[in-house]
Each structure stands twice: as C-alpha cells, then as structure tokens.
Amino acid sequence: MTEERKHTISLLVDNESGVLSRVTGLFSGRGFNIESLCVAETLDPELSRITLVTRGSERIVEQINKQLNKLINIRKVIDLTDTEFVEREMALVKVRAKEEHRAEILRIVDIFRCKVVDVSPGYYTVEVTGSDEKIAAILSLLKQIGVKEIARTGAIALAREAKK
Amino acid sequence: MEVLKEEGVDTIFGFPGGVIIDINDELDKTDIRYILVRHEQAAVHAADGYARASGKVGVCLVTSGPGATNTVTGIASAYMDSIPVVVFTGQVPTSLIGNDAFQEVDIVGITRPCTKHNYLVKDPKKLAETVREAFHLARSGRPGPVLVDLPKDVSQSKISFEMPPPPKMKSYSPHTEPHKQQLEKAIKLILKAKKPVIFAGGGVILSGAYKELTKFAKKLNIPVTASLMGLGGFPGTDRLWLGMLGMHGTYRANMSTGACDLLIGIGVRFDDRVTGKIDTFAQNAKIIHIDIDPTSIQKNVPITVPIVSDCKIALKQLNKLIEKVDLKELLKSRPNWLKQIEEWKNTTPLAYEQTDIIKPQFVVEKLYELTKGKAIITTEVGQNQMWAAQYYHFDQPNHFITSGGLGVMGFGFPAAIGAQLACPKKTVIDIAGDGSIQMNIQELIVAVANKLPVKVAILNNRYLGMVRQWQELFYDKRYAATNMEHAPDFVKVAEAYGAVGLRATRPAEVEEIIKKALATPKTVIMDFVVEREECVYPMVPAGKAITEMLLA
Ligand SMILES: Cc1ncc(C[n+]2csc(CCOP(=O)(O)OP(=O)(O)O)c2C)c(N)n1
Ligand SMILES: [Mg+2]
Numbered sequence: 001m002t003e004e005r006k007h008t009i010s011l012l013v014d015n016e017s018g019v020l021s022r023v024t025g026l027f028s029g030r031g032f033n034i035e036s037l038c039v040a041e042t043l044d045p046e047l048s049r050i051t052l053v054t055r056g057s058e059r060i061v062e063q064i065n066k067q068l069n070k071l072i073n074i075r076k077v078i079d080l081t082d083t084e085f086v087e088r089e090m091a092l093v094k095v096r097a098k099e100e101h102r103a104e105i106l107r108i109v110d111i112f113r114c115k116v117v118d119v120s121p122g123y124y125t126v127e128v129t130g131s132d133e134k135i136a137a138i139l140s141l142l143k144q145i146g147v148k149e150i151a152r153t154g155a156i157a158l159a160r161e162a163k164k
Numbered sequence: 165m166e167v168l169k170e171e172g173v174d175t176i177f178g179f180p181g182g183v184i185i186d187i188n189d190e191l192d193k194t195d196i197r198y199i200l201v202r203h204e205q206a207a208v209h210a211a212d213g214y215a216r217a218s219g220k221v222g223v224c225l226v227t228s229g230p231g232a233t234n235t236v237t238g239i240a241s242a243y244m245d246s247i248p249v250v251v252f253t254g255q256v257p258t259s260l261i262g263n264d265a266f267q268e269v270d271i272v273g274i275t276r277p278c279t280k281h282n283y284l285v286k287d288p289k290k291l292a293e294t295v296r297e298a299f300h301l302a303r304s305g306r307p308g309p310v311l312v313d314l315p316k317d318v319s320q321s322k323i324s325f326e327m328p329p330p331p332k333m334k335s336y337s338p339h340t341e342p343h344k345q346q347l348e349k350a351i352k353l354i355l356k357a358k359k360p361v362i363f364a365g366g367g368v369i370l371s372g373a374y375k376e377l378t379k380f381a382k383k384l385n386i387p388v389t390a391s392l393m394g395l396g397g398f399p400g401t402d403r404l405w406l407g408m409l410g411m412h413g414t415y416r417a418n419m420s421t422g423a424c425d426l427l428i429g430i431g432v433r434f435d436d437r438v439t440g441k442i443d444t445f446a447q448n449a450k451i452i453h454i455d456i457d458p459t460s461i462q463k464n465v466p467i468t469v470p471i472v473s474d475c476k477i478a479l480k481q482l483n484k485l486i487e488k489v490d491l492k493e494l495l496k497s498r499p500n501w502l503k504q505i506e507e508w509k510n511t512t513p514l515a516y517e518q519t520d521i522i523k524p525q526f527v528v529e530k531l532y533e534l535t536k537g538k539a540i541i542t543t544e545v546g547q548n549q550m551w552a553a554q555y556y557h558f559d560q561p562n563h564f565i566t567s568g569g570l571g572v573m574g575f576g577f578p579a580a581i582g583a584q585l586a587c588p589k590k591t592v593i594d595i596a597g598d599g600s601i602q603m604n605i606q607e608l609i610v611a612v613a614n615k616l617p618v619k620v621a622i623l624n625n626r627y628l629g630m631v632r633q634w635q636e637l638f639y640d641k642r643y644a645a646t647n648m649e650h651a652p653d654f655v656k657v658a659e660a661y662g663a664v665g666l667r668a669t670r671p672a673e674v675e676e677i678i679k680k681a682l683a684t685p686k687t688v689i690m691d692f693v694v695e696r697e698e699c700v701y702p703m704v705p706a707g708k709a710i711t712e713m714l715l716a
Contacts, residue, residue, distance in 0.1 A: 014335065018273075018284075019270065021273070021276065022276060025276055025277055025278075029277045061461065062462060063459065063462075063463060066458045066459040069458070070457070070458075070459055071335050072280075072301065072333070072335060074335060075334060075335040120667040
C-alpha cells in the first residue's frame with residue numbers, strides 16, 4: 001500500500017439538482033472521505049465546478065477518479081494533485097478585540113495580508129484567503145487572542161496554464 | 165409509447181396505481197404485452213430474467229410510493245449483476261413533490277446508489293429524450309438498471325410528439341475498443357506462460373463473447389474457470405472446463421488458480437466470493453484483466469495488464485493477433501499443466517453419496533440429464549443455487565440466470581417467468597429452495613394466468629440450508645432461526661393456484677417426477693423432499709485462501 005496523500009480534484013458537472021448528492025453519495029457509500037468540497041456555477045450556466053479535497057492511497061484515489069468518471073452527470077474529472085495549479089481557501093474569523101489587543105490584531109492582519117471586514121463593539125471579523133497552511137497559521141495566532149467563531153470555505157482550485 | 169416501440173419493447177412487467185392510470189390506459193391501446201405481476205419486486209426480477217434470456221432491455225412500470233419502494237430489491241440485484249432494465253415509476257404531480265404527499269417517496273434519491281443512472285422528468289418536453297437516454301444507458305457500456313420517475317402531470321400532459329434522434333450524451337461514452345499496446349503486452353505474457361488459466365465472468369455473457377472465448381481458449385489450449393455469473397460463457401462439458409471458481413468452486417478450479425502463473429480475467433470483477441483471502445489469490449500469477457468498466461480494474465487485485473474494453477471486441481482482436489503467432493513451442497509445455505489439472509479432477513471430483521434419502525445434488529444431476537443440458541435454469545439463493553451451478557453443466561450462454569451479486573432469495577421464480585416469456589419454446593426451470601420460493605410464491609398465479617409452462621424444482625430441506633450449513637460448520641450446530649419445518653404443502657399450494665404439484669420422497673421417484681413435469685405443458689411445482697443436513701462442498705470458509713477448501 002502506498003502512503004495516504006491529499007488530492008485536489010476538480011469536477012465539471014451538469015448544473016442540475018441531484019448532482020451534488022450523486023457525488024457525496026458516492027463518497028459516503030464507498031467509504032471514501034471528503035475533506036472539503038466547494039460548488040458553484042461556471043461561465044457556462046449548464047455547468048458547475050466542484051472542487052473536492054480528499055485523502056487516500058494511490059489505489060483508493062484511482063478508484064475515486066474512476067468512480068467519479070462513471071457518474072453520468074460528471075463531464076470531466078481532473079485530479080490536479082500532481083499538476084501545476086493554484087488553490088485557495090477563505091476563512092472569516094471573528095476575533096475578540098479588546099482595547100489592548102486591537103493593535104496586535106491589525107498587525108497580524110497586515111502581515112498575513114488579510115482584511116478586517118467587519119468591526120463591531122468588542123469584535124473584529126477578519127477575512128483570510130490563502131492556502132490551508134496560511135489559514136491554519138493565522139488561526140493559531142488569533143486563537144491566542146480569542147476567536148469567537150469561524151466560517152471556512154473548502155479549497156477551490158484551477159490548473160495553471162502552461163508557460164510559453 | 166412511440167419511444168418504447170422504437171426501442172424494441174414488446175413486454176412490460178408492472179403493477180398499477182393512482183399516478184400511472186394514464187400510462188396503463190395508453191399502454192392498453194398498444195400491442196405491447198403487459199404482464200400484471202403480484203408484487204413489484206417480482207416485476208423487476210421478471211424483467212431481469214427477460215433481459216438475460218432475450219438479450220433485450222427488460223422494462224417495468226409501477227406506481228409511486230410503495231410501488232416504487234417495492235422495486236428497490238429488484239433494481240439492486242440488476243445493478244449488481246449489470247443487467248439492462250428500465251424501471252418507470254409513477255410520481256405525485258410536480259406541484260406536490262416535496263410535500264409528503266400521499267404515496268410520495270423520493271425514489272430517485274433512494275435508488276441513486278443502485279441504478280446506473282436515474283431521472284425525474286419534470287418537463288413533458290424532455291420525456292421522449294429522457295426515455296431514449298434511459299434505454300441507451302441501460303444497454304450500452306457496462307449495462308445496468310435505469311429508473312425514470314414520471315410525475316402524474318407529466319404523464320398526463322398532451323404535447324405534440326416528434327421522435328428524438330438516438331441520444332448523444334456529452335458526459336457518457338463508454339470505452340469499448342481495447343488499446344493495441346495493451347493487447348500486445350497481453351499476448352507477450354500469454355506466450356510466456358507455462359500454467360495459464362482463464363477466468364470468465366458475467367461480462368463474457370453480457371457482451372456475447374461466448375464464441376470468441378471458446379476459440380481463444382481452445383487455440384491456446386488454456387483451461388477455463390468462471391464466476392457464478394460467467395457460467396455458460398464457455399462450454400461446461402469441454403475438456404478445458406475447470407468448473408466454477410471461488411467459495412463453492414471445484415477443487416481443480418481453485419487449485420489451478422492458486423498455482424497458475426498467468427490468470428486471464430475476462431469480464432469479471434474479482435468479487436470476494438471468488439477471491440477468498442485477497443492477498444493469497446492467484447499469488448503466483450501475473451494477471452491480465454479485460455473489462456469494460458475501468459472501476460473494476462485494480463479495484464480488488466493488482467493487475468499486470470489492464471485492458472479496458474468490451475470483452476467480445478478484445479477477444480476478437482486477441483484471436484486475430486494470435487493467428488500470426490507460431491504456437492508450436494508454446495503448446496509443448498501445456499500437457500504437463502493440463503495433466504496436473506486432470507489429476508486434481510480425478511483425486512477430488514465434485515461428489516456426494518446417494519443414500520435412500522434423496523440428495524439435492526442427485527435431483528440437479530437428473531434435471532441436467534433429462535433436459536439434456538438444454539434448459540434455461542434460474543435459481544433462488546442458497547444451497548440450491550450452488551448445487552445448480554455445480555451439477556448442471558451449461559454449454560451455452562444466457563441459460564443460467566441467478567442473482568449473483570446481491571443474492572436475493574425470491575429471485576428465481578419471477579426471473580423464470582421473464583425468461584419463459586422471452587423464450588416460449590424453451591424449457592425453463594427454477595431450481596429453488598423451500599425458503600426462497602416462499603419469498604415470491606404469489607407469482608404462481610402470473611405463470612398460470614399467462615399459461616407459462618415454467619417448472620419449479622424445490623430442493624426441500626426444510627431449512628434455510630445455506631445459513632444452516634454455516635451454523636453447522638462454524639456455530640456448533642446451533643440452528644437459530646433457520647428451521648423451516650413449518651412450511652406449506654407445496655403440492656397443494658400449486659393446486660390452489662391452478663398449477664400442477666408433484667412430490668418425490670424417494671430417490672427412485674425423482675426421475676419419474678421430472679419426466680412427468682417436463683411432459684406437462686403447464687406450470688409445475690416439483691417438491692423434492694431431500695436430505696435435510698446436506699452441505700455444499702467444496703467450501704472455502706470466509707476469509708480463507710481459495711485453496712484451503714473443506715471437502716466434506
Ligand atoms: C432476501 C434475502 N434474505 C436473506 C438472505 C440470506 N440467505 C442466504 S441463503 C439463505 C437460505 C435460503 O434457504 P432456502 O431457500 O431454503 O435454500 P437452501 O439453502 O436451503 O437451498 C438465506 C436466508 C438472502 N440471501 N436473501
Ligand atoms: Mg432450504
């Protein structure tokens with residue numbers, strides 16, 4: 001058995017009801033795991049893109065790719081993992097912002113090139129975009145100050161165009 | 165209706181209900197034959213049997229809610245065995261969907277994991293196109309069941325109709341042609357192999373590759389085994405035939421698979437009932453695997469040369485490639501291998517001991533003898549199924565119809581009805597267990613009403629025998645929940661339904677009863693009162709290597 005590894009898979013699917021549940025049903029029914037999943041329409045309103053992050057051995061991920069290909073509503077399956085691609089996640093983090101911590105929070109926001117998108121009495125809401133490592137890093141810093149709640153997207157990804 | 169005719173539908177199995185009255189009403193005006201079953205599960209099994217015996221797509225029509233949920237077992241069985249069936253379910257009107265309306269159930273949701281694909285048709289304009297797609301999906305590539313859910317308002321609407329062209333689907337184009345390179349790699353392995361074995365599966369039957377496989381095996385002098393689903397894919401009386409592989413496979417099939425240096429899997433999926441303990445399966449062998457479904461390949465066992473292709477096309481091309489090769493040298497080494505296999509066959513053949521109580525194996529042997537091996541055999545599930553597979557030797561494809569993947573008790577009888585409708589001139593026999601037959605016995609009236617001369621041979625051990633066998637071997641003979649002593653009198657049941665009931669209690673009567681049944685042009689139940697505690701051997705205990713067989 002090869003080692004388990006994270007894979008980012010991009011799917012182009014028919015933009016119809018039920019397609020997402022075909023995908024998630026496949027994963028739960030066959031015991032594959034989904035670490036994150038993002039769906040939205042593409043430029044072509046007939047198609048949606050699902051970006052899915054999963055983890056498994058080569059054998060399992062090969063099965064996942066083949067099984068996804070077999071679903072009738074899936075037009076294209078691209079495993080980006082061993083290709084050049086960009087990947088982003090976003091998180092909204094609501095941090096406790098006591099008087100004495102505000103400067104510190106703003107400094108962190110600055111270093112990580114994030115934004116404060118909402119300010120309310122006692123709380124700042126920070127928007128972070130980047131890799132999951134970056135989000136984990138800023139979260140660990142903000143947690144020391146005090147995080148009330150967070151909302152995170154899964155990863156979205158696109159292949160890089162070949163350089164000429 | 166027009167689309168159904170265009171797709172070649174001549175028979176529909178169904179049961180009516182509120183939301184499909186309109187469809188039944190229209191259907192009644194056509195010359196499509198409608199078979200009114202007595203339980204929707206049986207409609208799907210019958211369509212499955214019909215599909216397997218005829219090579220066409222089986223079709224069902226049932227109502228919403230309970231009608232739809234009753235089909236699920238049948239659909240799941242057809243899915244596991246890759247059988248082309250289209251199931252039309254009624255649905256509440258689109259305006260009520262999601263409201264927990266009377267007899268509403270999300271059948272598309274329920275059957276998503278056990279159909280090849282399914283549809284909810286919301287727009288009447290899309291109906292014709294969807295139906296064409298459903299048939300296309302069911303029969304092409306790796307076949308399978310497709311469900312089409314029809315809300316009442318959609319089936320009631322009147323629109324102008326134009327036959328849609330054959331479907332071109334953007335996201336579906338099964339790969340049927342093999343890669344040349346892969347074929348060449350395969351040939352190389354085959355030419356090097358000293359101890360090859362061919363392992364054929366349901367894919368050989370489904371793709372109609374019987375002739376090609378037979379030619380291939382004979383030309384290269386390679387012995388052939390098969391999964392339960394592959395029986396009949398290669399002549400069961402040929403000298404190269406090894407018998408079935410797996411948990412209840414023959415000694416020589418399991419031993420030769422254990423010892424072979426090359427295994428050629430054709431249209432198989434290496435199910436756990438065949439492989440036994442997976443890391444010991446064919447452990448000395450390189451494996452060539454031909455299958456139309458890429459997900460079957462590398463799923464359970466590591467494959468040396470994968471070939472994604474329709475089995476028939478791949479075999480045809482392989483046959484062409486070997487025509488050019490000089491096989492003289494190669495074939496010199498074969499006799500040793502075949503001699504070894506012959507030895508396994510002679511030391512440990514399939515065997516049983518006939519006493520003064522009827523042995524179930526004896527009944528199957530007699531059925532084989534008296535039908536000259538030409539009958540279409542369906543089976544229920546359990547010991548009866550395994551004895552049918554072991555002792556009836558199938559020389560032709562599409563003559564053995566069994567619920568292989570799902571193993572549904574109650575499959576055999578409705579499947580026999582479907583097969584008999586597809587092949588009116590053939591003798592069709594359901595080899596049944598006393599437990600299983602009770603799971604769809606209500607269909608007797610369907611056989612009688614349609615004047616179908618289906619024969620049922622109950623191997624009546626008054627036990628859920630296969631489970632009892634496990635209890636005998638692995639649970640210290642604690643027969644919890646498997647005693648079937650309380651059973652109806654099957655002869656009287658037959659008579660109550662207007663069929664013929666016959667019973668044999670002694671070995672000497674078996675032949676006579678079978679002859680009588682075969683000579684009766686009616687639905688006949690034969691009740692064979694057999695040895696209660698007979699076991700199916702060989703048997704590979706679950707989790708053991710297939711070469712570790714219990715022999716008696
Ligand atoms: C619908 C269903 N329920 C339960 C089982 C589990 N099961 C497998 S074989 C078997 C016993 C079948 O008994 P019988 O039909 O009398 O056949 P025998 O093994 O005695 O020949 C059972 C209960 C099954 N396969 N299908
Ligand atoms: Mg029994």
